[in-house]
Amino acid sequence: MKDLLGRDEAVTVEEALRLLAEQDLRLPGTESVHIEKAYGRVLAQDIVSPENLPGFNRSSMDGYAVNAADTFSASDTMPVYLQIKGQVLMGEKACIQIQREEACRIPTGGMLPEGADAVVMFEHTNLIDGETVEIMKTVSPGENVIRFDEDVRAGETVLSTCHRLRPQDIGALAGLGIPVVSVYKKPVVAIVSTGDEVVSPDKPLSPGEVRDINSYNLAGMILACHAHPAKKGIIKDRFDELRAAVSEAVHTSDMVLITGGSSVGTSDYTAKVISGLGSPGVIFHGVAMKPGKPVIGGNINGVPVFGLPGHPAAITVSFETFIEPLIQRLSGKKTNNVLPSRRMLKALFSRNLSSPAGREEHIRVTIERRNGALRAVPVLGKSGLVSTLVRADGIVIIPMNKSGLYEGEEVEVRLFRD
Amino acid sequence: MKDLLGRDEAVTVEEALRLLAEQDLRLPGTESVHIEKAYGRVLAQDIVSPENLPGFNRSSMDGYAVNAADTFSASDTMPVYLQIKGQVLMGEKACIQIQREEACRIPTGGMLPEGADAVVMFEHTNLIDGETVEIMKTVSPGENVIRFDEDVRAGETVLSTCHRLRPQDIGALAGLGIPVVSVYKKPVVAIVSTGDEVVSPDKPLSPGEVRDINSYNLAGMILACHAHPAKKGIIKDRFDELRAAVSEAVHTSDMVLITGGSSVGTSDYTAKVISGLGSPGVIFHGVAMKPGKPVIGGNINGVPVFGLPGHPAAITVSFETFIEPLIQRLSGKKTNNVLPSRRMLKALFSRNLSSPAGREEHIRVTIERRNGALRAVPVLGKSGLVSTLVRADGIVIIPMNKSGLYEGEEVEVRLFRD
Numbered sequence: 047m048k049d050l051l052g053r054d055e056a057v058t059v060e061e062a063l064r065l066l067a068e069q070d071l072r073l074p075g076t077e078s079v080h081i082e083k084a085y086g087r088v089l090a091q092d093i094v095s096p097e098n099l100p101g102f103n104r105s106s107m108d109g110y111a112v113n114a115a116d117t118f119s120a121s122d123t124m125p126v127y128l129q130i131k132g133q134v135l136m137g138e139k140a141c142i143q144i145q146r147e148e149a150c151r152i153p154t155g156g157m158l159p160e161g162a163d164a165v166v167m168f169e170h171t172n173l174i175d176g177e178t179v180e181i182m183k184t185v186s187p188g189e190n191v192i193r194f195d196e197d198v199r200a201g202e203t204v205l206s207t208c209h210r211l212r213p214q215d216i217g218a219l220a221g222l223g224i225p226v227v228s229v230y231k232k233p234v235v236a237i238v239s240t241g242d243e244v245v246s247p248d249k250p251l252s253p254g255e256v257r258d259i260n261s262y263n264l265a266g267m268i269l270a271c272h273a274h275p276a277k278k279g280i281i282k283d284r285f286d287e288l289r290a291a292v293s294e295a296v297h298t299s300d301m302v303l304i305t306g307g308s309s310v311g312t313s314d315y316t317a318k319v320i321s322g323l324g325s326p327g328v329i330f331h332g333v334a335m336k337p338g339k340p341v342i343g344g345n346i347n348g349v350p351v352f353g354l355p356g357h358p359a360a361i362t363v364s365f366e367t368f369i370e371p372l373i374q375r376l377s378g379k380k381t382n383n384v385l386p387s388r389r390m391l392k393a394l395f396s397r398n399l400s401s402p403a404g405r406e407e408h409i410r411v412t413i414e415r416r417n418g419a420l421r422a423v424p425v426l427g428k429s430g431l432v433s434t435l436v437r438a439d440g441i442v443i444i445p446m447n448k449s450g451l452y453e454g455e456e457v458e459v460r461l462f463r464d
Numbered sequence: 465m466k467d468l469l470g471r472d473e474a475v476t477v478e479e480a481l482r483l484l485a486e487q488d489l490r491l492p493g494t495e496s497v498h499i500e501k502a503y504g505r506v507l508a509q510d511i512v513s514p515e516n517l518p519g520f521n522r523s524s525m526d527g528y529a530v531n532a533a534d535t536f537s538a539s540d541t542m543p544v545y546l547q548i549k550g551q552v553l554m555g556e557k558a559c560i561q562i563q564r565e566e567a568c569r570i571p572t573g574g575m576l577p578e579g580a581d582a583v584v585m586f587e588h589t590n591l592i593d594g595e596t597v598e599i600m601k602t603v604s605p606g607e608n609v610i611r612f613d614e615d616v617r618a619g620e621t622v623l624s625t626c627h628r629l630r631p632q633d634i635g636a637l638a639g640l641g642i643p644v645v646s647v648y649k650k651p652v653v654a655i656v657s658t659g660d661e662v663v664s665p666d667k668p669l670s671p672g673e674v675r676d677i678n679s680y681n682l683a684g685m686i687l688a689c690h691a692h693p694a695k696k697g698i699i700k701d702r703f704d705e706l707r708a709a710v711s712e713a714v715h716t717s718d719m720v721l722i723t724g725g726s727s728v729g730t731s732d733y734t735a736k737v738i739s740g741l742g743s744p745g746v747i748f749h750g751v752a753m754k755p756g757k758p759v760i761g762g763n764i765n766g767v768p769v770f771g772l773p774g775h776p777a778a779i780t781v782s783f784e785t786f787i788e789p790l791i792q793r794l795s796g797k798k799t800n801n802v803l804p805s806r807r808m809l810k811a812l813f814s815r816n817l818s819s820p821a822g823r824e825e826h827i828r829v830t831i832e833r834r835n836g837a838l839r840a841v842p843v844l845g846k847s848g849l850v851s852t853l854v855r856a857d858g859i860v861i862i863p864m865n866k867s868g869l870y871e872g873e874e875v876e877v878r879l880f881r882d
Binding site for chain 1: 499500503517518519520524553554555556557558572573574575610614615616622628630631632633634635636637638639640642643659660661662665666669671672673674675676677679680681682683684685687688701774775776780801802803804805806807809831833845846848849850851853854857879880881882
């Protein structure tokens with residue numbers, strides 16, 4: 047269905063997300079990287095442990111390696127006496143073998159000698175002379191010992207494909223002796239800026255011109271999503287120039303963002319370019335949300351392409367709503383519906399604010415603490431102002447079926463990345 | 465006060481944080497960077513706008529620039545007729561000047577011509593012929609116009625020193641024509657690994673040896689804090705070698721982390737090295753927390769130095785508790801006590817778990833959704849096991865004065881970075 051200007055009618059946010067989710071996409075390939083460089087990368091393989099970790103029975107305390115059965119009657123008042131049979135040195139094979147009623151000095155991390163099955167902490171022992179140690183506490187078999195396969199068993203799947211590698215995961219890979227892993231390539235997201243009035247920030251400005259804000263905002267959000275921004279420069283508002291730039295970007299990138307094009311003419315160019323370059327082309331043109339209503343979603347032969355309105359707040363809201371989940375999908379990461387992907391905060395809304403039904407509204411807010419409670423204060427101002435985004439700490443969403451927010455109503459704030 | 469082994473008694477977490485907070489630290493300097501490279505960096509200057517943004521009265525709609533007073537009687541049934549006086553071109557100075565009862569075609573983002581003070585959207589107009597347009601709606605002065613200084617006023621402080629630059633902040637700097645900013649240098653955090661049993665992950669392993677897990681875990685957490693990890697290699701457990709390595713690191717870094725050294729002997733070395741290299745030296749040795757009890761905090765002539773126990777979970781907990789806030793401070797960023805610095809999640813604890821009073825306990829948990837509710841399930845296992853960290857989604861803290869958690873009790877989970 048078309049609106050008065052012959053444009054397709056806006057779809058709901060939910061419908062737009064559903065349309066995007068059902069697209070077939072061309073996924074980036076995989077590459078091998080050293081774990082030093084793999085922080086934040088998404089695994090493209092299961093990690094099956096080639097060996098046991100720690101690989102030997104390891105003391106977790108400074109003390110004496112013993113046969114636990116020898117200590118079963120030990121107490122402060124009735125200690126047990128064991129014969130000292132040398133000591134285990136750190137990082138070396140325990141060559142000693144202990145018999146019943148013998149003990150061997152061992153450091154934290156040391157290898158348990160044969161014959162020992164537990165460690166008594168120094169604190170519970172007394173050295174009588176160089177040959178005898180007094181044991182004042184019972185230990186059970188395995189106490190203060192990390193079993194040879196207790197951390198990881200050989201053959202165990204330690205990490206699964208599609209998992210984003212956190213610091214401790216890289217630590218585990220190092221511990222297992224796996225210095226190189228297969229990961230998905232970072233999605234390359236092209237930014238094509240349009241607008242006859244837009245100039246680069248380090249060029250002088252003539253009357254009627256403005257500097258490029260949006261490609262800088264977008265590049266930062268793309269980086270924060272562990273993807274790679276590729277700026278394609280500022281294109282004049284001409285069909286053939288835009289077509290050439292988008293065509294090139296589709297071939298060299300995994301996603302293309304076209305900024306500007308919020309005026310009717312350019313918006314139509316953008317839609318025509320998207321639909322002319324491949325299939326299925328434009329999948330929605332206009333979304334029932336504010337800001338961000340004029341956003342165009344498309345798919346050129348498996349490469350998602352967005353036409354974004356030129357207003358800074360619309361750029362941020364469109365990015366967080368539509369582009370971030372798609373970058374996530376292109377990154378190879380399994381979606382996790384349990385953990386929030388962003389910092390969220392509950393706060394009380396600071397004033398009454400009405401919102402027309404039939405569209406989802408994204409309100410920029412700052413967070414203040416007043417009388418011990420957190421309050422979300424809307425940053426009012428046009429979506430064309432970058433300063434409203436700079437002043438805001440995050441976003442509160444008023445759903446489509448809600449006619450506004452009351453003063454004191456509890457809201458959930460999605461905080462901007464810091 | 466000393467414990468049985470002659471070590472200083474553990475301080476509380478609160479006391480340790482207080483001691484760290486009152487240290488005089490040597491702060492990293494500042495540097496100038498291009499905004500393209502300034503994402504996540506901390507400003508070392510106030511940003512005062514050199515000019516007005518957008519710099520001219522700018523249309524926020526496609527339509528006709530008019531004198532609002534001419535439209536005051538306009539309606540669907542009683543339209544007003546204005547004479548069309550050319551059009552404004554995008555990115556160009558509006559050379560036209562309109563008189564009363566004249567209108568001028570203007571695109572979104574176009575410069576308002578002299579004489580005009582509002583824009584009527586196309587949707588509310590009808591083109592009668594090439595010379596006359598029918599206006600069907602009243603606009604008030606300033607409607608659909610962004611005033612020349614509405615986004616930012618010349619002389620206004622847009623961003624303050626000690627603020628971490630987010631994508632939209634970089635966008636605003638670009639918009640104001642400020643391509644280079646002064647930022648604090650990233651703190652360099654040295655990692656000195658100790659342990660006669662520790663070997664690099666790409667070297668073959670002999671019996672009794674283990675691979676270096678901790679420096680990989682630490683490097684990732686340092687990177688996630690926008691700081692720069694500097695690995696200083698694996699040092700043998702000898703006083704003079706450790707002393708030389710720490711001495712070098714103190715001169716080339718802003719913070720030094722010594723890992724390993726959890727056995728009594730090495731722990732004492734570490735404390736002696738820290739106190740021997742400068743003043744005040746060790747400020748606490750042992751903290752009433754689990755895991756992480758043996759952690760040593762120190763300050764060598766303004767450079768914070770930590771001696772960290774070798775257990776992976778203790779490393780993570782010590783880092784999040786003590787090191788992360790200090791990196792924050794060294795980064796120059798103003799502390800924000802209102803916004804959480806990490807993703808937090810409320811969940812119901814899955815089981816009864818007792819915790820001895822007198823120490824703060826950090827429980828690793830996974831988050832599961834069961835019957836619609838989020839549950840935090842503790843990952844049990846020794847703190848020496850890296851696999852418990854790999855399986856966990858985050859940490860639940862049981863405060864010192866609490867004797868445990870009940871099944872079904874609501875807890876706040878600090879999620880690991882993803």
